[in-house]
Amino acid sequence: QSALTQPASVSGSPGQSITISCTGTSSDVGGYNYVSWYQQHPGKAPKLMIYEVSNRPSGLSNRFSGSKSGNTASLTISGLQAEDEAYYYCSSYTTYNTLHWVFGGGTKLTVL
């Protein structure tokens, strides 16, 4: 089972919107509504940004939104801010083999 597929990098200017895709299979992304997204700054632990495809944790900015179509999930960040520059990882629950969670390879977001 390969990791979920994410673009290596995306970029945008302050105030713009960007979307990061996350492609899996029917054994993970397409089969369950347990897709989550994480923000990770260098040297820090991942932080939950979206859970169960499109839900935001309490207190998180509504600039972050998630969706899913078939085997591909997406994270959209609107109104880009400098502090959004970080790595973003998607994750999905899976029942493939003995895996429990599978992660994407990560996307580096650069705010120009």
Next chain:
Amino acid sequence: EVQLVESGGGLVQPGGSLRLSCVASGFTFSSYSMNWVRQAPGKGLEWVSYISSSSSTIYYADSVKGRFTISRDNAKNSLYLQMNSLRAEDTAVYYCARGRNYPDYWGPGTLVTVSS
């Protein structure tokens, strides 16, 4: 406030062993499934192992099966990972993460370096 704090990492020679610990606070530890997730230097996240709240269900990634053992002590609000027969490719920051269907809280991690 939910807090997870890992410890026990360090430098170990190939073939050696280490035991990682994670102490939880701010929530009812005995009600939650827990996991270990690792991140090799400059790489992405890799799920390692899962344990249910009562320890009745345990899963391992193929890459560590037979070498790593996950356990927990609900009386001590603690999660453990016994790592044996360590290899260079096990070098990573190891995070404990709470959750069954998705990880919602993560500790700051502990670095394990396997090198001679």
